[in-house]
Amino acid sequence: MREQPPATDGELRAALAEANLPTLLLALAQLTGDDRWLREPYVPTAPRGAEDHDSGGLPEHVQTEVREQAFAIVDDWRAGRLDPAAPPTSDRLPGWLSLSLGSDQVIPAEIGGLLAEELGIAPRDITPLAPGAADDFRVLIIGSGFSGLCAAIKLEQANIPYVVLEKNDDLGGTWLENTYPGCGVDTPSHLYSFSFAQCPDWTRYFAKRDELHDYLERLADGYDVRANIRFGLEVASATWHADEARWHVQAQGSDGKPEEFVANAVISAVGFLNRPSLPDIPGIESFAGSTMHTARWDRDLDLAGRRVAVIGTGASAMQLVPAIVDEADHVTVFQRSPQWGLPNPNAMRDVSPATRTLMREVPFYLGWYRLRNVWNFGDRLHPALQIDPDWPHPDRAVNEVNDRHRRFLTDYIKSELGDREDLIPKCVPTYPPYGKRPLLDNGWFRTMRRADVTLVTDAVAAIEADGVITADGVRHLADVLVIATGFKALEVLGPIEVRGRSGRTLRETWGKDDARAHLGITVPDYPNFFFLLGPNTFAGHGGSAALSIEMEVRYVMRLLEQMLERGISSVECKQAVHEEYGARLDAALNQTIWAHPGMTTYYRNSAGRIVVPMPWTNYDYWHMTREPNLDHFSAETTVGAI
Structure with a gap:
């Protein structure tokens, strides 16, 4: 979206040295129209978890060969010696994508049309009207x-x-x-x-x-x-x-x-x-210090040396607390229920200048990198959220795959908490993973084990001028009150x-x-x-x-x-169509993890129907x-x- 000067040959070589090879192989296959990039010895192994898997698990000499040949091919393209091949047909895209993600990823053939649109090789827009044809329509x-x-x-x-x-x-x-x-x-x-x-x-x-x-x-x-x-x-x-x-x-x-x-x-x-959703807590208006909802943050607020109370442990709190803990004197977090935090190797990483060069300079690289994420962070997870009526442990998971995720995430949280075993019952949820919106771990669990952070799980009973009173009668002193209770x-x-x-x-x-x-x-x-x-x-x-x-x-x-x-x-949707869709929707929702009774979530309304x-x-x-x-x-x- 920004104009950048073309990369020099040296910059392109340096960028290719950092390239994600599963993505680069797909880009080369599309650019050249040569399927050899999708066959041995170039077939990547399966990645572990959410990692990008830059090497593709390929032997060093194969990695070197791919990067060197990629430079020659892109150089030919930049010099006008190579015309891009015709794009792959939509029916081939699931197979290409599956191959790049490892043999354990079988991507349904029917999603080829969606992938083609996301890759930009199939149209998604209507044909523009002739200028003035819709002048009477607004x-x-x-x-x-x-x-x-x-x-x-x-x-x-x-x-x-x-x-x-x-x-x-x-x-x-x-x-x-x-x-x-x-x-x-x-x-x-x-x-x-x-x-x-x-x-x-x-x-x-x-x-x-x-x-x-x-x-x-x-x-x-x-x-x-x-x-x-x-x-x-x-x-x-x-x-x-x-x-x-x-x-x-x-x-x-x-x-x-x-x-x-x-x-x-x-x-x-x-x-x-x-x-913003504001909690109905007795005395909240009496707090003498600074009070704000995360969605109405005062960027001029100085937290240095101040005691901060944060009510809520949803997405905004999990981002906020690790970001302010080094500035504040002490942070006290009031939690209604724990959240599953998902690890990702890229969570706190910068995109290197070399990788940004790849995204700009190598044809189709950005599109394929993005398309891998379309699957990895999308429909790949869907089966893990469907209720298996024959699963023998519905209290802790909704199916076998979901239970494997529970075990992995539990082990991850425990490893992040280190020797703070007292925090395990406070930080490891008892409801199935993904029952609430899954949250990216930005260092939350490591932050909870710090000496200048207190995680409180007793209910908030009242707020007074100088702090928060919990149901056990304890007063938690605070200079700043942050409401991190989400939205309506x-x-x-x-x-x-x-x-x-x-x-x-x-x-x-x-x-x-x-x-x-x-x-x-x-x-x-x-x-x-x-x-x-x-x-x-x-x-x-x-x-x-x-x-x-x-x-x-x-x-x-x-x-x-x-x-x-x-x-x-x-045009007005017919009532019968609306009702039939609603019945199908509710029936399908009742077979998902969000219908699990083990947690409260903003996804459900006061009658228990899943609305979001x-x-x-x-x-x-x-x-x-x-x-x-x-x-x-x-x-x-x-x-x-x-």
């Missing part, structure tokens, strides 16, 4: 985070007029609002980016907040969508006017002035991690009032915490209203939000395309959203139903 997007920007980019490319309303004074959503120390992504950076805007210049394998926000800034500028974003406008309501087949959207500026927008379609891109993920769309065809609001339709949508995207009674990252679209088994967003945006774009081509003024993750693989969802079926919708033109 789309309104709520939010300018990852999903809002993706929708804006695709509308811009399709020549469909749109406007983005953003409540903040800058774009970025989650990656604008969250600025706490250690804040970053727990999905590999090269995967946590769009297939159409892959970034060769990530400086960390798991990027931190500032770099992620910079990526989004460059997206907005590079695709010319910033001019269509209205900042400082918070949407208050959206009301469907059937006589016009349009939404009337009321927003309020940061100056308090109201403004109305009229749109043919509305895309909700507010996500589900944007409204179940209150989809938060305070926005959306009123549909019948006059009912979405909140009345759903209740407080039971959001449902066909494919997570559309709801009966709310024509031309589309959700991105809506209910039950989070790939809880693993994957990238960027992949889910692209699939959902493609679905919406193809619906809009059909509307414009056929003169359709409104989807039960299927990324491929399943790709297949479901690849082409919208107009038979699933009640469609109307300006002259009546069709």
Whole structure:
């Protein structure tokens, strides 16, 4: 995404000396069209765990041969002496990918189409409309985070007029609002980016907040969508006017002035991690020191020499505490339940300049490195999360594979805790691995064993001016109180009032915490209203939000395309289709680990229904959203139903 001068021959040789050979072999096979790079003696061995496996397990002389020949081939390509071969067909991609990941990885043949799109050799976009063809049609997007920007980019490319309303004074959503120390992504950076805007210049394998926000800034500028974003406008309501087949959207500026927008379609891109959840603890307002939620961090706060109390041990706490412990005098962590922390060799690693050169200079290297992550951090894990009704130990795991993960992770946590055996019952969960959102270990367990850190597992009973009181009556003194209790993920769309065809609001339709949508995207009674990252679209088994967003945006774009081509003024999901999908969804969810009774999780609502993750693989969802079926919708033109 940034212009860089071409690498010198010496820089390219140095970069190839660091290359991940399983990735390089795939890139060479695609560049040359020569299958010999996929046969012995070049077939990699299986990696261990989550490692990149740079050597591929190949003998030293084979490694040297591959790197030397790679230089000659890339040099020929750069000099114009080699034209890239035709890309492999989608049916070959699963076999190529499986081979690069070792013989124990059998990748289903049917996912070839998804892999081809992610690799960029198959189209995912609609054909752009002729300029002016959609001048009488306008789309309104709520939010300018990852999903809002993706929708804006695709509308811009399709020549469909749109406007983005953003409540903040800058774009970025989650990656604008969250600025706490250690804040970053727990999905590999090269995967946590769009297939159409892959970034060769990530400086960390798991990027931190500032770099992620910079990526989004460059997206907005590079695709010319910033001019269509209205900042400082918070949407208050959206009301469907059937006589016009349009939404009337009321927003309020940061100056308090109201403004109305009229749109043919509305895309909700507010996500589900944007409204902080604050605990109801007696006396919390009486605390005399600094108090803040992690999502509302004060970057000017000086923690040097201060006693910090952190309530919560979810994703933000696991990033925050290791990042502040060297600055604070003492950190006390209040834990309701322990979390499984996943080790990854790249968790704290920088991406070397040489590796960034590979990503920029070697054709297809970045795409294949990313594609390996699509599988390794995605559908590979799905079987481990499915309940085996015949498994004899349902208290500790949901199937044999899940139990193997439990044993591995338990041993890992114990090794990180070292001689602090007193911490084992506090840090090793009793529920099955992945029952809650799996978290990347950023040094959490090693931090817990420090003398200047206290892990408290007694319930918080009250907060007073100078500290936190736990249920055992102990007072824990503090100068700073950090609330790390996550977000109101179940209150989809938060305070926005959306009123549909019948006059009912979405909140009345759903209740407080039971959001449902066909494919997570559309709801009966709310024509031309589309959700991105809506209910039950989070790939809880693993994957990238960027992949889910692209699939959902493609679905919406193809619906809009059909509307414009056929003169359709409104599409509304049929109630029977919505109910049938909901029944299939709930049945599948009840067979997943998230239905396990052994833990509390924000994935489930007050009635116990699973509202956040989807039960299927990324491929399943790709297949479901690849082409919208107009038979699933009640469609109307300006002259009546069709």
